Amino acid sequence: MVHHLGLTDLHATSQSQQWFARAKKVLAGGISSSARASTTGPLPYPLYIARGEKSHVWDVDDHEFIDYLLSYGSAILGHADGGLVATVRQQLDRGTMFGTCNTVEVELAEQICSMVPGAELVRYANSGSEAISGAIRAARGFTGRNRILKFEGHYHGWVDVLAISNRPTSGDAGPLDHPHSSPHSRGIPGGVSEDVIIAPWNHKQLIEHLLNEHGTELAAIILEPIVANNACIMPEAGLLSWLREQCDKRGILLIYDEIVTGFRLTRGGAAEYFGVTPDLNIFSKAVGGGFPISAFAGRREIMEQVGANIVKHGGTYNGNPLCSAAALYTLRKLNEPGMLENIHSHGQTCMEAIRRAANDAGVACVVQGVGSMFQVVFNEDGQPLQHYRDLLKVNTQRYAAFRHSLLMQGVHVNSSGSACWFVSAAHSAEDMEFTTQAIDRAMKSVR
Ligand SMILES: Cc1ncc(COP(=O)(O)O)c(C=O)c1O
Secondary structure, three states: OOOOEOOOOHHHHHHHHHHHHHHHHHOHHHOOOHHHOOOEOOEOOOOOEEEEEEOEEEEOOOOEEEEOOHHHHOOOOOEOOHHHHHHHHHHHHHOOOOOOOOHHHHHHHHHHHHHOOOOOEEEEEOOHHHHHHHHHHHHHHHHOOOEEEEEOOOOOOOOHHHOEOOOOOHHHHOOOOOOOOOEOOOOOOHHHHHOEEEEOOOOHHHHHHHHHHHHHHEEEEEEOOOEHHHOOEOOOOOHHHHHHHHHHHHOOEEEEEOOOOOOOOOOOHHHHHHOOOOOEEEEOHHHHOOOOOEEEEEOHHHHHHHHOOOOOOOOOOOOOHHHHHHHHHHHHHHOOOOHHHHHHHHHHHHHHHHHHHHHHHOOOOEEEEEOOEEEEEOOOOOOOOOOHHHHOOOOHHHHHHHHHHHHHHOEEOOOOOOOOEEOOOOOOHHHHHHHHHHHHHHHHOOO
């Protein structure tokens, strides 16, 4: 029985407040990643989560929440999954890292290749950003070209290589037909932005112009197949197959950043879901079931350059037995019949609940994504967003009010309306019933 979830009083989060005051004295900004600069409703400190079990988390003041953040989708089996914990515990007893070859990394690569279309050879890293760097180097090494085309608003990690036009202001973004390559941060050298061509998502005509201009210089086109970092904007029908044709015609590699969609959308990720296979594919988050591991994989002839050490790739912790064991367990579970279908079906229940509640309350919004990852956007016309610039027009206060009401009622979602809700295999029908009722009440607070 789900009961007593959420916060009776916002100020009952005093332990979080105290921890944040302590954190600010020793952690830069009080946080460990810029994405965690969130608040507890209107209160200016983040919620400190102390523990998790299945689909629920508890904060340091012992408030319980149903969790739809799930470490940005990583904890796809839910928190502290019994089988995953037992697997990792067994590996802990055997040792965690040897800096040598190990059998688990081989079994995991076999599992990945068996599930993902186009994954012929694999290399591991430890975070999404690292695996992106590896894949981009492989693409540049293979093609002998330097420039990369990325889409405005798509997020490919924080490291220099692609931290360009992640979230430009309308002032920095430039004209839609020639978006500026706008560094995401101070400290990124100018040469990096020069090598990154920015295109508007879902805009074939403008993309084609940019390809005509830069096609012969491009090593790769990289994209988030569903733009998890832009409130789950979907690719318009035929876009991915058209990009595939353009890449083939122009000798450009197609790279999917499947750090969010991989092993979540389907067993074979976006390549399987959309029926269009990229040359290289990048995974993290769900693959580790909550453990830090990432991988890039793809066509044999490209990855063989990495194998032959022509394109260098290294890393002390790559393929370590601890995280590989966690990932192998997670992928075997996700490969079981019905697992992903169940996750999608619960997520669709939430998506429908938001649409129904919005309709009943007369609130304009659009719910976009697929069951296991989705977001609601409070835009005026209720039409699906096409590209990043549509997000800049959205009323973010409405999402803040919606999220605050959900938090008070015990539903924990991403504090950013540009990100996603994630559903795990541990979410239950009871969670859905509770969440649906909370959504109904929260929608009434959106004005
Ligand atoms: C689509 C996508 N690519 C890359 C990354 C970077 O991964 P990491 O934070 O593990 O470096 C993220 C992280 O949120 C992501 O969502």
